[in-house]
Structures are given as structure tokens and as C-alpha cells.
Amino acid sequence: MKARTRAAALLLTPFFLLFTAVLVVPIGYAVWLSLFTEKQSGLGFGGSETVFTGLGNYATALGDRAFREGFGVLLGYCLLYVPLMMGGALGLALLLDTALARARRFFQLALFLPHAVPGIIAALIWVYLYTPQLSPVVRAMEAGGIGFDFFSPEGALPSVVNIALWEWLGYNLIIFYAALQAIDRSVLEAATVDGAGAWRVAFAVKIPLLRGSLAMVGLFTVIGSLQLFTEPLILSRGTGSAVTSTWTPNMYAYSAAFDRNDYGLAAAASILLALTAALLSFAVTRLTGSRKERTA
């Protein structure tokens, strides 16, 4: 018994050491930072003094319209991105599931490939494709009579959603496809024998059986959306687009720290975002968890 405890302790130590060093300590430090602010006197050229401000930074963040608008942008992003992503990935997975075996291999790879491109590279490529004087896409669209400014205030959100879709569609498609492959073939055969066509099988048999994967992908997509950062950051820097430096809450924190030198505010904003993510995950897991219990 004792030997087992020791072995367990030994095996778990590296995990807890890393966990403490890269998660617990930084979070603790962020909480600590968020309680302080810099104060100056006179014209401000005498240097600054760090003073305790309690929840002052949290109040500043919540009172800042830019920060609140960031959550509005996230909401808009989710409303546009999540249905497109889920619908697109599911639709393509169902198509793949019915396609010829050889074509299936090819499309699986082709659709997954964008996911292998790092997010920052993807964003840079897309910025190039969005830029009016450079992009062959914009030129082709203009030739076809479609004038769409990807950098305009109206175009910014779809532009970012498009990049994210390109990056993540293939990945989620694979999850759905794997789940489809795991469906017992005899169930599908039974449905066919009972006279169900391909549409009927898809909607009445396959999709209901995918409920678990759908919930999981939905959860990850929503939580991931809260972290929206890389793609809009690339769009906001050096393009002159309408994406502001505080467009999403993550960018707000980044800008507070690195444009405005206000580490306390940056820490407070990060913690508020983390709390939102935690609450949301909790709510979603509870929701899907209880439904599972009911269906079980």
C-alpha cells in the first residue's frame, strides 16, 4: 500500500510541479497584479508609485465601453461563427460519409490541411488576400461587380469569421466523421431496409447519434471563441482596418499591457475574461450533462 502511494506521488510530482509553475503561480501573480495601480504626481515626470487599489482595476475595466464592446463583438462572432462552423463541418462530414471511398481519403486530407497551418500564418495569408491593391481575390470580385471591403467596419467581423472557419472547419469535420464511422453499420442497414432514403438516414439516424460529438464540438468552439486574439490582432496591426486594438476582451488586455503600460488593468481584464469562460463552460457542461442523464 505504502509503495503504491509512493509510486503515485513520484509519478504525479512532475505534473503538479509544472501545473504549479505554469498555471497556479501565473494566475496568482495576475490576481496580485490586478489589485494594484500606478499613481503619479505633478506632471508625472517624477516616476510612478504602485498603490493598492482593491477592485479599482476591475471597476475600470467594467466601466470601459471598449471592454464591454469587446464582449459584444464576441457575441456577434459566436452568432455568426458557431452555426456556420457546426453546420459546415457536419454537412461535409455527412457528405464524406456517403462518398466513394477513394474520394473520401482525398477530401479528408484536403479539408484538414488548413488546420496544419499555424493560426498566425493563416491570418497573414488572409490579410494579403483581403488587401485591396494586392489581392487577386479582391480584384476578381471587383471584376465581377462585387465591391466588398474586408477591412471596413461592416466587413471586419465576417473577415475574421472566415479565417477561423478556414482554420477549424477541417478539424471539426474529422471529429464528426470519426463519430459517423463509429455508428453501428447494422443500424444504418436496418434503416435502409425499412425504406429510409439517404436524407432520412442522415437526419433521423446519423445526426441524433452524433449528439455527444455535437455537444463537445459546440462547447470547444464557444470557449475557443472567447479566446479570439491572433487573427484580429494581425488584422488590427499594420493594415489600417477597422479592427481596433481593443476589439475582443483578450486584445483589450493585451493593449492595456503593451500599448498603455497598465499591467494592473490588463490583469483585471484577463481575470474577468477567465471567469466568464469558466462560468460559461460550467453552464454548458451542466446543461449537456443533465441532458445525457435524462436520455440514458
Next chain:
Amino acid sequence: MSLSWSRTSRVIAGTATALAVLTACGGGGDDADSAGGKPVTITFWGWAKGSKEVVDAFNASHTDIKVTYEEIPSGNAGGYAKISNAVKAGNAPDLVSIEYPSLPEFVSSGALQDIGDAFTEADRAKLLPQAVDLTTLGGKSWAVPFDAAPQAFYYRKDLFAKHHIEVPTTWDAFRKAAEQVKKADGKARIATFFPDDPTTFEAMAWQAGAQWFKAEDDTWKIDTTDAATTRVTAYWQGLLDDGLVHKNASFSPEWTGSLKNGTTLGYLGASWGAGVLKGTLPEQAGKWAVAPMPSWDGKPASGMLGGSTFAVTKGSSKKAAAVEFARWMATTEEGVKARIASGTSSAFPAATALRPAAKKAFDAGYYGGQDIYALFEAAGASITPQWSWGPSTGTTNTAIKDRFGAVAPGGPTLADAVKAGHDATVAELTKRGLKVEG
């Protein structure tokens, strides 16, 4: 694996790399000034053209001080964030490059040390007074000014001649020239509005006589609605609304591309821009010329656009050596020559006596042998001296930049953007506990 997970791991990997880089860049704080016999080693962070060549020349000619140069991204592209973080983490280099607009912010965050005792009155007397003023804050001397950066208008003299366009000397004439350019070639424009770079716009306001930040006793007076600013804002709004200028990010691929294919005929920049054009468009040698910035009344006037200073960080124990190196870069003939001879720098030294040396070192063949330094000299003398920078340039300019991107016909205006910058500045200074009016 989920989306958030891989993002998190990416962030962790990024942070780890950044930390490794920071530690590697830190340099030791172990030995103090002039330990007997052994040379003092100082670390210098910068990004200006020709910096590496200057450091090499210094190291080759000095035995008592050794400089380690590390190139960082330019200030607004992340360099300033890197410097602030390093200062906060206690592993900053001894000497850093900071442009005039950002100097007050670094001073007020306590990142720098007063160098008044090492960089004396006699040193400062050699420099352009406007540059000295911008580095003297609260009665103390905070940095060694390197270049003065008077504005200048670069233009394609071949295309101007082809379309029979006169080089404008006033802003009214500039607008007419802009119309002529557009008429001659529907795709071409006379110049570019940089939505990502408020400092170019601020230099225009400065030139017109604006004074956004004024320190009076213990109070900051912020004024962005004066006649000069209003005039400049309305003028540029007009150019944008009528599609007379391109709207592209500064130094972006689309800006460079439009210069390459001749659809941008001019560049409203500063003295250092001569080196940038030469480095970016070597194939257009002989096609460019420089003119003084157009002005409102036709009399020479200039703001200052960028321009570097060298400052010693708070934690450095080698102030004397760092200032010595900065002084060599900024006020000696060898220092200035070494930078300009690199071929990519057209820096216009703040040290007035060194301008002939700078002129000699710069190969003006690209500009058809035009005496561009004489032009900078006149422009430098015409820099209107009223302007000073506020202590929160990061906040001010981020707010303006964010709104500039959204400026569109029928949508938000340049005036809205300037107002947003104003409000953000007042809020930031209030938050820091400073007295503000405006």
C-alpha cells in the same frame, strides 16, 4: 485537443520563448562603471537603420567600452512593449532607442534615469534646441537626442514632369496637384494617408501650429480642438472623401506595391524617409526628388515626425559608459558618419555642426545629386517650437489609430478620431492621479 487548448499551449510556448530571449538579452548588471583595466560592457537595443554599423565602428575604435547591439522591432511594432517589459522584469539593456513622442511616457513610468550629470549643458548646446526641449522634461535631462526629423515631401519627379504637375508649396496647391494626378491616371494618387500611424497626422497638426499637450504648473492642458488642428483635420477629411489620396498602412506591402508600380507618386515623410525610399525602391534611383513640406501660408514650416533619442534605463549601473556611447553616436563625426555610410540611413543629426559630415557621407545619387541635406537644414530650422508630447502617447495614439481605421465617407470622421484620442488621454491621466484640463 480543443481549440482553447492548442491556443493555450501556443501562448505558453510563446511566453517561454519570450522569456528565454529576455534572459538572453538581459546582459549582466554585475560590473559597475570602469572596473580597472577591463572594458565595461554595455547592451544597446535599437532598430534605426545603420545601428549595427555604428556599434561595430564604436567597438573597433574603443577599448574601454564594449557595446553589444541587439536589434528589436521598431517602437510601435512591439519594441516599446519589449523595453517596458524588460525594465519591469529587471533585465533591461543599459541603453535604448526611444523616439521623441514616447519619451515622456517612459519617463513618467519611471523606466529611465536622469542623465543630466553625464550629458552636460556643454553637450546639449551642440544640438538643435527644439530637440533638446523635447528631451528635457520636468527640468531634467532624460535622453541624448540623435536626429531631428523635419518633415519633407518626396515625389516622383519623372511622373510629375510627365503629367506637367508643379511641385506644391502650399496645401491648397497640394490639393490641386492631387486632383491633377488623379485626372492624369485614375489609379494613381499623389500620396497616402496612413491610418495606422497617428504620428504622421500629428506632425501635420504640429506644422500648422497646434499644441495638443501643454504643461502649466502642475497641470496638463490638453487641447485638440484649436484652429490649427481643426484646419488640418478638415483638409485631410476632404482629401479622403474626394478620394485624392490612397489610404494604406505605412510601410505595408500595399504601400510599397503602389510605389513600385507608380500608382503612388509621393510620400509625405521626414528626413529619415530618404534612406527608407532608397532602401525600399532601389530600382527607382534617379526618379525621386525631395521638396519642403507644403505649408499653409507658403512660408517654410515643419513639424517633427519621429526622430530617435538614446536613453539610459533605470536599472543600469553603467550610466557613464552608456551616455559616453550615446554621445559618440549623436555628437561625433565618426559616429554620424558610420551610420550614414551604411547606405540605408539618411538621418539628419540634431548636432548642428555634424550636418556637413552627414551630407558628405550620404550618397545622394538616388536623388539625382540633389542637396537634400540643405533642404533638411532649412526644414529643421523651420520646425515650429511650440509642440511638446504628453505623458501617455501610447494611450493617445492607440485611441486615434483605432478610429482612423474606421474613417469612411459617411462614417466616422478624422475629427471623431482626434476627439477619441483626446478623451482617452484625459481619462488615462486622471486615472494616474494627474491634474488635467481639457
